[in-house]
Amino acid sequence: MNTLKGIVTDLRQRRLWPVALALVLALVAVPVLLHKSASSTPVAQLPATGAPASLSTSGPAVTVEGTPNQTHLKGKGRDPFTPQGSTAKPSTGSAPTTSSTSTAGSTGSAGSAAGSLAGGSTGSTGSTGSTGSTGAGGGAGNGGSTVTPLPPTSPEPTPLPTGHSHPAPAGLQADETYRVTLAITTPTGGLNRIDPVKRLTVLPSKSEPLLVELGVLKGGDRVLFAVQPGTVVHGPGKCTPGAIDCEVLSLGANQVESVSVQTPTGESPVAQFAVTAIGTDEHGSRSAADKARRQVSEAGSQLLSKSTLKALSLFEYDPSIGAVLDLRNLTVGGN
Numbered sequence: 001m002n003t004l005k006g007i008v009t010d011l012r013q014r015r016l017w018p019v020a021l022a023l024v025l026a027l028v029a030v031p032v033l034l035h036k037s038a039s040s041t042p043v044a045q046l047p048a049t050g051a052p053a054s055l056s057t058s059g060p061a062v063t064v065e066g067t068p069n070q071t072h073l074k075g076k077g078r079d080p081f082t083p084q085g086s087t088a089k090p091s092t093g094s095a096p097t098t099s100s101t102s103t104a105g106s107t108g109s110a111g112s113a114a115g116s117l118a119g120g121s122t123g124s125t126g127s128t129g130s131t132g133s134t135g136a137g138g139g140a141g142n143g144g145s146t147v148t149p150l151p152p153t154s155p156e157p158t159p160l161p162t163g164h165s166h167p168a169p170a171g172l173q174a175d176e177t178y179r180v181t182l183a184i185t186t187p188t189g190g191l192n193r194i195d196p197v198k199r200l201t202v203l204p205s206k207s208e209p210l211l212v213e214l215g216v217l218k219g220g221d222r223v224l225f226a227v228q229p230g231t232v233v234h235g236p237g238k239c240t241p242g243a244i245d246c247e248v249l250s251l252g253a254n255q256v257e258s259v260s261v262q263t264p265t266g267e268s269p270v271a272q273f274a275v276t277a278i279g280t281d282e283h284g285s286r287s288a289a290d291k292a293r294r295q296v297s298e299a300g301s302q303l304l305s306k307s308t309l310k311a312l313s314l315f316e317y318d319p320s321i322g323a324v325l326d327l328r329n330l331t332v333g334g335n
Helices: 002-013 017-040 107-115 286-293 298-305 310-314
Strands: 147-150 176-185 191-194 202-205 208-216 222-227 231-234 238-240 248-252 256-263 266-282 315-318 323-326
Touching (some): 176 286, 202 266, 208 266, 248 266, 248 310
Antiparallel strands (some): 208 222, 222 248, 231 256, 256 266
């Protein structure tokens, strides 16, 4: 009590008792005011039916359910942090299988047709693929050559007949001419057989002049073809001056050769062809044979008249023997 009395006396002497009185009143009034404020704030009442109440229309909608839904899960409890093993049972049914029956582009049809060109001979080593825009009967107008369309080949084609079973003679009699038979694939995978092939026939057609048949080389065992600029050949044939810049192609009987067109993006396969037979025809007289030896395709003749192929000068057709001479094999002075 002496201490409290001393404090009061000290406050009076220093005239600080009003401040002390105000602090005491504040300590009493603040709790009273806070209690009155809490009791006057209304409490939001939820509907008795448990229907969701919307608390705000401007923000996300919040719904409150009166009673929580109860779900009764069956089965044993499991620690969610424990790795769960696979419980899926393997299917007992067999999955549907699909068989691939399609061929790679048009290569299958063209390749199978080419396989029958020479009656089972070794195929061309060059690239194969879909053929170009040549028509199936495009060779029908090649200066009188007879073109016989053949149906598309089956997966196991029947070998194409090769005409004469014996090689053509190395030289002709005065009343004979060489007879060349040729087969070439079509865009649909079939074959066109040209029998006989008139000299200077354009192949595959006049609308797509890639090759020109020059005739039978002296010796009777090979046929020559002028390879037009932009044409690429692949196969066992011999090229002059070389394989890269082939201008004259020499092809034996039953040898399959592939023909393509050079494009800015690469080679575009067009067809495959083969000389299926080299034989002879008898004409009954020397004059008739001489006339037949001089017959040529007009389309091929016009094409070669404008040709810039330098290798053509190395091969010259001689009507007196009915064959093409290889001037590279000629010697000077009989040596």
